[in-house]
Amino acid sequence: MSGHSSYVPKTGIERWLDARLPIIRLTHDSAVSYPVPRNLNYLWTFGGILAFMLVAQIVTGIILVMHYTPHATMAFNSVEHIMRDVNYGWLLRYLHSNGASMFFIAVYVHIFRGLYYGSYKAPREVLWILGVVIFLLMMATAFMGYVLPWGQMSFWGATVITNLFSALPVIGETIVTFLWGGYSVDNPTLNRFFSLHYLLPFMIFGVVVLHIWALHVVGQNNPTGVEVKNVQKDTVPFTPYATIKDLFGMVVFMVVFGWFVFYQPNFMGHADNYIMANPAATPAHIVPEWYFLPFYAILRAIPDKLGGVIAMGSAIVVLAFLPWIDTSKVKSMTYRPIARQLFWAFFVVCIALGYLGAMPAEGGYVIASQIFTALYFGYFVALFVVGLFERPKALPTSIADAVLASAHGGSAARIATATAAEPNVKG
Amino acid sequence: MAHATDTSTGTTRRDFLMLATGAAGAVAIGAAVIPLVSQLAPDAQTVAAGAPIDVDLAPVAEGQAIKLFWRGKLIFVRHRTKKEIEEAKAVDVATLRDPQTDEQRTKAGHEQFLIIYGNCTHLGCVPLGNAPGDPKGDFDGWFCPCHGSHYDSSGRIRKGPAPLNLPVPPYAFNGDTKIKIG
Ligand code: HEM
Ligand code: FES
Numbered sequence: 001m002s003g004h005s006s007y008v009p010k011t012g013i014e015r016w017l018d019a020r021l022p023i024i025r026l027t028h029d030s031a032v033s034y035p036v037p038r039n040l041n042y043l044w045t046f047g048g049i050l051a052f053m054l055v056a057q058i059v060t061g062i063i064l065v066m067h068y069t070p071h072a073t074m075a076f077n078s079v080e081h082i083m084r085d086v087n088y089g090w091l092l093r094y095l096h097s098n099g100a101s102m103f104f105i106a107v108y109v110h111i112f113r114g115l116y117y118g119s120y121k122a123p124r125e126v127l128w129i130l131g132v133v134i135f136l137l138m139m140a141t142a143f144m145g146y147v148l149p150w151g152q153m154s155f156w157g158a159t160v161i162t163n164l165f166s167a168l169p170v171i172g173e174t175i176v177t178f179l180w181g182g183y184s185v186d187n188p189t190l191n192r193f194f195s196l197h198y199l200l201p202f203m204i205f206g207v208v209v210l211h212i213w214a215l216h217v218v219g220q221n222n223p224t225g226v227e228v229k230n231v232q233k234d235t236v237p238f239t240p241y242a243t244i245k246d247l248f249g250m251v252v253f254m255v256v257f258g259w260f261v262f263y264q265p266n267f268m269g270h271a272d273n274y275i276m277a278n279p280a281a282t283p284a285h286i287v288p289e290w291y292f293l294p295f296y297a298i299l300r301a302i303p304d305k306l307g308g309v310i311a312m313g314s315a316i317v318v319l320a321f322l323p324w325i326d327t328s329k330v331k332s333m334t335y336r337p338i339a340r341q342l343f344w345a346f347f348v349v350c351i352a353l354g355y356l357g358a359m360p361a362e363g364g365y366v367i368a369s370q371i372f373t374a375l376y377f378g379y380f381v382a383l384f385v386v387g388l389f390e391r392p393k394a395l396p397t398s399i400a401d402a403v404l405a406s407a408h409g410g411s412a413a414r415i416a417t418a419t420a421a422e423p424n425v426k427g
Numbered sequence: 428m429a430h431a432t433d434t435s436t437g438t439t440r441r442d443f444l445m446l447a448t449g450a451a452g453a454v455a456i457g458a459a460v461i462p463l464v465s466q467l468a469p470d471a472q473t474v475a476a477g478a479p480i481d482v483d484l485a486p487v488a489e490g491q492a493i494k495l496f497w498r499g500k501l502i503f504v505r506h507r508t509k510k511e512i513e514e515a516k517a518v519d520v521a522t523l524r525d526p527q528t529d530e531q532r533t534k535a536g537h538e539q540f541l542i543i544y545g546n547c548t549h550l551g552c553v554p555l556g557n558a559p560g561d562p563k564g565d566f567d568g569w570f571c572p573c574h575g576s577h578y579d580s581s582g583r584i585r586k587g588p589a590p591l592n593l594p595v596p597p598y599a600f601n602g603d604t605k606i607k608i609g
Contacts, residue, residue, distance in 0.1 A: 156552065160573065163550040178467040183498045184546070188473065280494050280501055280545075282552040284572050300574055305549060305590050361574045 035235035037222035045249025070194040072187035075150035104291035118331030125323040127214040151273030225331025234399035293357030301369035327387030479609030492557035501545035515581035549589035
């Protein structure tokens with residue numbers, strides 16, 4: 001949707017480079033002159049926040065590796081060494097461990113944003129599926145990272161999650177032995193998880209490039225869900241509008257991140273992980289990191305081992321099929337009176353599953369998990385059915401109309417002139 | 428090109444070469460995958476650590492249980508009380524999820540000793556029930572805290588999500604209280 005390039009090389013060197021590797025042009029077209037819908041709200045700043053978090057995790061991670069020892073007898077102590085002896089080691093480790101949580105907070109906001117505004121619908125299906133792939137890779141990365149400090153939660157988390165594969169008929173046990181490189185979680189397991197924990201973030205980086213490429217082909221969705229019709233009227237250039245807004249969102253996000261790192265660095269962790277791994281005793285109450293809890297609740301809700309694993313896997317994979325499950329053409333929930341309520345119900349269901357995942361698997365909690373698991377999948381069925389008969393509210397004819405209708409008189413005129421004048425302003 | 432065409436069948440020497448190259452490539456890739464995957468399996472050192480071990484059970488008093496490791500796997504040895512043995516034998520095997528008699532799980536003449544792997548068959552946690560104050564579940568055996576599986580005094584699954592009994596490792600008695608595991 002960006003049309004032809006508006007980049008004009010100004011110096012001789014730029015012209016020389018542009019004829020050989022048009023990298024400045026690419027940057028200009030995708031981060032400066034790139035048109036963004038003028039009505040984006042702060043939920044759209046989370047994409048930038050996620051990119052920032054990925055880079056932050058890679059930088060802190062590479063530094064941690066300089067001081068960390070991937071061995072079953074030494075890993076735990078090397079993390080304590082980072083915490084006590086390495087200059088600013090405590091900071092780097094807390095940035096990395098809390099960074100993982102913040103990364104997931106951002107990705108969940110980003111996903112719910114997509115669900116609410118129908119960002120998964122045509123023409124953004126591939127963009128959405130790439131997002132689901134990134135989410136899966138993030139889960140794998142965070143899971144393997146959590147194993148590295150080799151505490152009790154690391155060890156037993158690794159045991160429980162790798163054992164999920166033993167539920168597969170016939171080949172299950174072999175797969176588990178191959179994952180472990182032994183007959184239980186041990187040093188070979190730690191070593192291969194370390195290798196993959198280093199690799200996967202760079203694979204995420206690659207998929208993020210594809211994700212942004214796809215985004216720049218189809219353009220951003222927006223709170224009305226109405227596609228851009230007139231680039232002049234409906235959009236503003238990425239720089240300075242989106243750049244500054246993203247930056248502001250990022251700074252606010254970093255304040256929260258900083259608060260956790262400096263004041264509550266272990267709030268989102270578990271005390272048991274400060275006890276070295278002991279293969280002879282499981283902690284009384286093992287729970288995964290908070291960001292896995294809803295899926296963990298679904299796993300435990302099904303009384304059958306294989307069934308539980310299938311349900312948990314489906315809970316994520318079903319997201320990839322959402323573009324075809326949701327039968328409504330209207331994207332934004334703002335204009336869908338029934339689906340909108342379903343969305344909020346789904347949001348509450350996810351929070352409830354998260355709570356249940358942290359509770360012991362007994363009595364009423366199990367029954368509640370089963371009900372909420374049914375409701376979780378029910379959302380997707382309901383979206384399919386509701387789309388067939390729901391009568392959406394009247395959509396605005398264009399993004400500009402939606403914006404100008406809510407702004408008043410003079411200010412609306414001002415916005416209109418500012419936008420129209422924009423292409424002449426230097427980027 | 429025309430001179431390479433075998434007009435009677437419509438195939439060419441080039442078609443043959445393409446197929447042969449493709450086949451050779453597929454074999455080569457397949458061969459390359461073998462070491463890439465095989466290295467994930469337990470290595471020689473890990474396998475060698477599975478040599479049999481001798482254990483003396485004499486110090487394990489009645490009602491007591493110990494934990495030991497063989498091939499990196501946790502093993503429980505429980506010296507069962509009369510009551511526990513009777514309970515294990517009284518069960519109607521047909522009602523069990525993973526039907527096995529107590530006789531199949533112990534050695535004749537040594538019924539007091541139950542020797543089983545110590546990782547829950549659900550997702551691998553260590554069930555509680557060895558230490559004196561531990562919960563033993565509803566069947567005088569073990570209780571897995573992770574997702575609530577109950578094992579009886581023969582280590583058989585009775586309640587909860589685990590599908591199978593705690594397996595019996597390969598072992599033999601050589602002497603009244605001496606066993607060789609492996
Ligand atoms: C997607 C990005 C990443 C995520 C979500 C992530 C997540 C995690 C998590 C949750 C931990 C456990 C922290 C703890 O409780 O101590 C961890 C540890 C670790 N990660 Fe990462 N990580 C990422 C990227 C990286 C990268 C790129 C590297 C190296 C190049 C790295 C190296 C390490 C090391 C050495 C540890 C062990 C030290 C420690 O536990 O603090 N990570 N990671
Ligand atoms: S691991 Fe024992 S019940 Fe799940």
